[in-house]
Amino acid sequence: MRHRTFLEFKRYRYLKLTAVLLAVVVLAYAFHQPATGPYGGTWLGYTLGTLGALIIGLLLWLGVRKRQYRAATGSLLGWLSAHVYLGTSLVAIVTLHAGFEVGWNVHTLAYVLMLAVIISGFYGVYAYVRLPRLMTDNLGEDMLDTLLLKIADLDNEARRLALTLPNEINALVLAASQGTRIGGSTLEQLSGRQANCPTALAVQRVITLGASLGNEQAQANRSLSAVLLRKQALLRRARRDVAYKARLDLWLYVHVPLSIALLVALVAHVVSVFFYW
């Protein structure tokens, strides 16, 4: 049986639910013709606003629910499925709540924050659907830790081979084993590169320096080059894995803080409306 994603949960149960909800909302909006023009203050405006706020509350609750490992309220996969579809429906519900009105105010701030959260969420859906497959393709049978172990072994071997080689080569190999880094800063994790990677430098220089070596040393140097090249290939895979993981995580650094900001802006929006009723 094929693996079911959160998008297909229970034969698209939440997609269907959302479609029905949206159809009702759009029809109500189409037949609602207030003399003042549609906006958040008509009865439909208040209704859609309440609906939108309830949905936002439900979506934020995912952050709590996913930490409750023993909760009985449906599966986490179902929650995620509902989160994605109901979150998408907010674009329509809240736009109709506002009656397409925007301005430089806290109301539109909440709206824009909500759109930003939803758009980052769309990237999250893309990442969750696309990246795990790429990560599997990249790692194959290995795990990141296995790759690190293999790299460490190669470091060891490279150093052993370099013991008999000239100091310059030996120093390069030592630096490559001690200075090479997987991941690192945000940019290094995302790019999957290390600026001036000592291993890359060693690969390049060892081959160049090897040209002037005598017979016996040249043999050792060729072995060393091969080891370093294998290490470089493993490094590339390890770093790519880190980059995928970073891309899988990074959108949450937008999605989660903006969700919290949205919650506060939503409270400010509601308070302002009723404070100056």
Add this chain to the structure above:
Amino acid sequence: MIRCQLIQVTRNRRGKVMREERSVTGDPLRIGRGTDCTLHLPDPRIHLSHANIHRGDDGQLYLEGEGTVLGVQGNYEQRVRLRPGVQVMLGPYEFTVEDASAGVDLVLAVELVMPLPDDRTELRARARTSLAQTMLSKRGLAVALAVLVAVAFLLLPVLNATRPGVHAASAKLPVALDASWNPGPISSAHQSFGKDCQACHQTPFVQVTDSACKTCHTGIGDHIADAGLQHAAFGEQRCASCHREHKGSAVMARAQGASCVACHGDLAGHGLAASTLVPIHDFADDHPPFKLSLLVADGKPLPRRAPLAGEPLVEASGLLFPHDVHLAGGGVASPEGRKTLDCASCHVADAAGVGFQPITMKTHCADCHRLEFEPAVTTRQVPHGDAAEVMTTLREFYAGIALGEVPVDVVTINGLLRRPTPARNEVERRRALDWATQKSDTIAADLFEVRVCATCHGVSRTGDATVPFAIAPVALTRDWLPKARFDHASHDTVDCARCHGATTSKTSAEVLMPVLATCQACHAGATPTRGKIASDCQACHGFHAGNAGLIPTTSPTGAVSRPLPAPPTNGKPAHP
């Protein structure tokens, strides 16, 4: 030749020291990573040829770095004399010179004190493979954003609204602290309130009250004059239930149209079963006939409004005015010859173009209807409007002639008057005045009852010798439909005769107001109809009129006007 006893020191896992001894010879003793070295140190931190031990000129043994430095008690030296007790760091190795034993020149203990770390552990320690290990922080960013939004968009506006000090201090800022709460532009009429939201939003979490509106809008009346009915029909509805602010800078948005019919289409359903009003749903369908407010007799108003349907209505304005004669194609006779009149000759639009200026004798009638009393004298007229003044004028005129005080303009026709000869004594004077009185009364009867006044007015005899005639009071209805709004200016593309049948009207008792069907010829109901103008209730009717002005009152000048709505009485209108 240097004979050296080399002791390889290692420690097992429990820290126990193991010593493995062997002898090496050579001069010098070469130390390095290279396999050709006497003292082979297989560590990448050691050079191929790192250092050597040789005998100096003084016969002592020295350890000397080959392009490398030696660590001696925290200092770096190029060359160290090897005597017992000396400790030297050679890269990660610690060399300790021990007491020499028989047969050897040097006893040297070598221990790798800084072994290479485990590659995998090191690699993992260096690796940061999760964004959680970087400077990025979901929690930090979330808290920062939340605090920013809460302060700027919640705390500051609330402080601004609740602390007068903050409100006053922030007045100098280019943007009000609660500007971000404004949901939309306020109407131009209310923009004078500026940043002062509290002008209308007086109490937090309480809807804008009517008293806030009525601070300025003092003249606004309820929909129903009866306060009890007003409350029964509208309950707790507020000004803002219909008048919506923040909906654009032009004018306030108004909830209208369908809401009138909601009640007027189902009066019983709104607690108004006893109402005499006719249910109505749309102007095109079931609007009742127009009801007129008009005068019935002597300027007295009709006790209730008369529907403009069925029997023709009769108006008693007290004026005799045949429209057909005045609008006749050949014109009317005037002192300057024949003169053609049209509607606008008398009905002159008022400044707003909504209605018309009052019609007066002096402005509109007197050019033709001259009040000459003496057929032989065309330069003298009686004053208009007061019968007593008329009698005085007549008596003065004829007395003057009888006494020989003939005015200059009458001299030329003096002979025609057949007056007595000018008085020379008291007897003749009395006879002359008797003549004048008799002459005045004769002329007055002719003037009032036949020739002049009776043309337009009802005239009656009073039995009083001083003022023997009375003119019926005149009251022209100026507001036939006080419940409706009709703007003549916006109908100026339509000929007057389309609505008012004046050219065939023979008497002023006829009411020339158009019937419902006349309006419906051009105006559809609320639903747009091809060839007609969509017109909802408020196209003609105002909401706030109450019942004021339904029954016209007669003003002192004879004109009928509608009183202004009564001033508000703080939400507690007096029960009639």
